[in-house]
Amino acid sequence: MAEKFYLTTPIYYVNARPHIGHTYTTVVADAIARRKRSLGLDTWLLTGTDEHGQKIERSARQAGCSPQEFADRVSAEFRGLWDRMGLTYDDFIRTTEPRHKQAVQKLFALIRDNGYIYKGSYTGQYCVYDELYVEAPPGAPCPDCGRPTETVSEENYFFKLSAFERRLLEFYEEHPDFIRPETRRNEVIAFVKSGLRDLSVSRTSFNWGIPVPGDEKHVIYVWMDALANYVTAPGWGSDDPSRYDKFWPADLHMVGKEISRFHCVYWPAFLMAAGLPLPKSVVAHGWLLFEESKMSKSRGNIVRAETILEGFGALKPGLPRAEQDLFGADALRYFLMREIVFGQDGSFSFDALVQRYNSDLANGYGNLVSRTLAMIGRYFGGVVPDPVGHGGTTQASSIPVEMPKAIGAFAQSFDALDFSRALETAWAMVAAVDGYLTATAPWKQAGSVTDEQQASLRATVLYTAAEAIRMITALVYPVIPDAAARVWAQLGLGDIRKADLKDLRWGGLEPGTKLGEFAPLFPRADKETITRMTELEQKNNAPAIGKAPERKSAEGRISKLHSLIDGLAVALTESTNETAAILAFESAIAETLREAGGGNAARPSSPPNLAPGTQNPPPTAPAVAPTSAPERKIGIDDFAKVELRVAQVKVAERVPRADKLLRLEVDLGYETRQILAGIAEAYTPESLIGRKVVIVANLAPRKLRGYESNGMIVAASVEGGRPVLAGFLEDVEIGARLK
Numbered sequence: 099m100a101e102k103f104y105l106t107t108p109i110y111y112v113n114a115r116p117h118i119g120h121t122y123t124t125v126v127a128d129a130i131a132r133r134k135r136s137l138g139l140d141t142w143l144l145t146g147t148d149e150h151g152q153k154i155e156r157s158a159r160q161a162g163c164s165p166q167e168f169a170d171r172v173s174a175e176f177r178g179l180w181d182r183m184g185l186t187y188d189d190f191i192r193t194t195e196p197r198h199k200q201a202v203q204k205l206f207a208l209i210r211d212n213g214y215i216y217k218g219s220y221t222g223q224y225c226v227y228d229e230l231y232v233e234a235p236p237g238a239p240c241p242d243c244g245r246p247t248e249t250v251s252e253e254n255y256f257f258k259l260s261a262f263e264r265r266l267l268e269f270y271e272e273h274p275d276f277i278r279p280e281t282r283r284n285e286v287i288a289f290v291k292s293g294l295r296d297l298s299v300s301r302t303s304f305n306w307g308i309p310v311p312g313d314e315k316h317v318i319y320v321w322m323d324a325l326a327n328y329v330t331a332p333g334w335g336s337d338d339p340s341r342y343d344k345f346w347p348a349d350l351h352m353v354g355k356e357i358s359r360f361h362c363v364y365w366p367a368f369l370m371a372a373g374l375p376l377p378k379s380v381v382a383h384g385w386l387l388f389e390e391s392k393m394s395k396s397r398g399n400i401v402r403a404e405t406i407l408e409g410f411g412a413l414k415p416g417l418p419r420a421e422q423d424l425f426g427a428d429a430l431r432y433f434l435m436r437e438i439v440f441g442q443d444g445s446f447s448f449d450a451l452v453q454r455y456n457s458d459l460a461n462g463y464g465n466l467v468s469r470t471l472a473m474i475g476r477y478f479g480g481v482v483p484d485p486v487g488h489g490g491t492t493q494a495s496s497i498p499v500e501m502p503k504a505i506g507a508f509a510q511s512f513d514a515l516d517f518s519r520a521l522e523t524a525w526a527m528v529a530a531v532d533g534y535l536t537a538t539a540p541w542k543q544a545g546s547v548t549d550e551q552q553a554s555l556r557a558t559v560l561y562t563a564a565e566a567i568r569m570i571t572a573l574v575y576p577v578i579p580d581a582a583a584r585v586w587a588q589l590g591l592g593d594i595r596k597a598d599l600k601d602l603r604w605g606g607l608e609p610g611t612k613l614g615e616f617a618p619l620f621p622r623a624d625k626e627t628i629t630r631m632t633e634l635e636q637k638n639n640a641p642a643i644g645k646a647p648e649r650k651s652a653e654g655r656i657s658k659l660h661s662l663i664d665g666l667a668v669a670l671t672e673s674t675n676e677t678a679a680i681l682a683f684e685s686a687i688a689e690t691l692r693e694a695g696g697g698n699a700a701r702p703s704s705p706p707n708l709a710p711g712t713q714n715p716p717p718t719a720p721a722v723a724p725t726s727a728p729e730r731k732i733g734i735d736d737f738a739k740v741e742l743r744v745a746q747v748k749v750a751e752r753v754p755r756a757d758k759l760l761r762l763e764v765d766l767g768y769e770t771r772q773i774l775a776g777i778a779e780a781y782t783p784e785s786l787i788g789r790k791v792v793i794v795a796n797l798a799p800r801k802l803r804g805y806e807s808n809g810m811i812v813a814a815s816v817e818g819g820r821p822v823l824a825g826f827l828e829d830v831e832i833g834a835r836l837k
């Protein structure tokens with residue numbers, strides 16, 4: 099029986115339409131699935147949409163329809179796009195489907211029956227955007243995404259996450275490949291080591307969710323609902339669990355890095371509590387950035403895959419629309435897998451996309467295929483020539499020896515998820531074959547040889563090139579399936595989906611094979627393609643991309659005000675952290691007015707008086723007042739005296755009897771330092787573990803509360819004195835110096 103391979107993408111929220119960030123994950127998963135299938139594995143690829151929760155409920159309200167109608171519409175957009183792109187998912191789960199809802203209730207009941215769910219009450223902050231409980235004072239922003247949190251005070255069911263701390267750590271230890279890459283693994287382990295608190299797994303303040311079995315005024319926490327899709331889709335908890343029995347545990351959960359904690363901590367803990375096997379691995383990739391920041395709806399810097407399908411589709415005006423889409427999808431797929439180093443953040447731009455397409459697809463692979471096939475047409479009547487007996491001529495090349503090595507190297511890199519390197523290897527072979535053609539110039543009649551010799555030299559050269567193309571095409575099929583299928587057919591090999599691509603041996607191309615019909619593969623794209631896509635994006639996508647980050651939408655502003663009012667109301671009624679809540683409220687209102695277009699909306703001209711004891715102490719870098727006065731300026735030499743470096747927080751804990759101080763241990767790559775920072779009111783210790791921060795590394799040591807502090811963390815001081823840590827959108831090496 100064939101070995102099985104079960105892989106999943108995240109199920110995407112339906113509060114926003116798909117953009118190329120979602121496309122990226124799904125394309126990578128599709129390419130892996132295609133490769134596994136081509137190697138003969140019984141493969142199952144699951145994707146879908148995450149449709150419950152407060153965020154969706156609110157988006158639906160703002161759109162003026164029911165949450166179900168809203169979810170139906172956006173879910174269909176996701177599915178429709180994956181179909182247009184020819185993505186080969188085997189199942190598409192929607193969390194509003196009865197098959198999922200029933201099974202989630204069973205899972206909840208099972209975990210409760212096993213003693214891991216109990217009833218309690220929760221008052222604290224909740225980030226609706228991330229659907230995440232956070233430890234922060236009312237009015238404080240979410241430590242993950244920076245958006246305002248809301249205060250919730252509810253009777254909830256709690257999951258005993260704390261009971262799994264040791265078992266999770268043991269599991270990570272025993273399964274070093276469970277979380278990849280290493281950086282994410284370290285973050286997760288540090289998070290668990292810093293202590294796990296029980297997790298609220300139900301909500302009562304809204305009802306767009308799956309009811310808790312037996313207590314229907316509660317709905318199940320959206321992350322418990324969503325994560326369960328990986329087992330409910332193949333049929334766990336249903337009348338027919340055969341697919342679950344065959345495919346679970348999943349071999350690979352592919353996710354973006356921001357949701358690795360949910361997949362590596364909560365999900366395994368839920369499964370342990372239910373007594374179910376754990377997935378084999380979670381792979382977290384980086385973010386696609388546009389104009390240097392993460393693509394997201396609220397930043398208004400989204401690029402949609404449809405734009406690329408249309409922009410590139412226009413290069414092939416004669417093709418039916420569905421084929422144009424597949425052609426455009428290949429261009430995007432190739433770019434995403436070649437240009438972005440998997441695991442790291444990477445930038446997207448239309449210029450880079452077109453450049454990569456022209457250099458590698460139009461001029462590289464496409465050109466090699468068309469030269470080779472055109473010459474076989476011209477010299478051999480479109481029939482693959484027989485090289486036998488001519489291997490020892492002056493045209494003997496190293497390609498038949500190099501090709502199997504390249505196949506090995508490609509496989510190794512691809513299977514280690516280093517797609518960019520794998521494609522580099524394949525394109526090195528494209529260049530080698532191209533160079534071989536140029537060096538041997540089979541179109542030229544060499545003066546010293548007979549016609550017969552010339553024909554056999556040509557046969558050897560063109561056979562070698564065509565056979566190399568066959569092998570390269572089989573390798574890159576998972577990445578550019580539409581183009582590969584066309585080349586396969588042009589080589590006279592029929593339908594690539596039916597071909598056995600497992601055993602690629604030199605000589606597999608039979609001499610005498612009649613080539614298929616020839617058609618150009620990749621017409622060159624020019625500036626016009628870039629302009630077309632930029633304009634399409636601007637038209638389709640308000641707020642438009644290609645401009646400075648846009649102001650928040652009315653929707654964003656309303657939701658922000660909503661949450662601020664909630665926070666303020668709770669702070670005032672419960673008298674918790676009143677001043678902080680008022681200050682946050684005041685500055686947020688001013689900001690919201692500015693965003694709404696009241697350009698001169700007043701920022702509080704001077705901070706309101708702080709209640710005694712609420713001033714923030716200065717162990718973070720003091721804010722420098724903006725000034726243009728020449729005497730306040732410093733020379734570059736002065737600046738160079740300050741050694742700013744990137745460090746990673748390894749340990750973070752509160753300092754006894756000092757409400758505002760945290761004791762941190764940070765790794766600078768070359769040493770670990772202890773630093774005391776006055777950020778305890780803005781950041782919880784656990785939210786800092788693994789985070790990269792900027793420190794002043796050459797500050798003289800000083801003592802605070804009996805601890806030596808060796809350096810200072812750099813933070814902006816925003817209204818109300820709240821510190822906001824400096825950080826980077828791209829992954830930066832620990833120890834790197836800021837200059």
Ligand code: ME8
Pocket residue numbers: 107108109110111112118119120122123148324325326327352353354355356357384385386387392393394
């Ligand atoms: O988090 N770059 O859904 P979501 C790269 N429903 N990948 C990106 C990206 C970007 N700029 N933006 C989004 C959720 N993604 C939950 C998941 S799973 C049980 C529940 C991709 O709609 C990436 O895979 O916010 C990321 O993790 C996912 O979309 C988040 O999608």
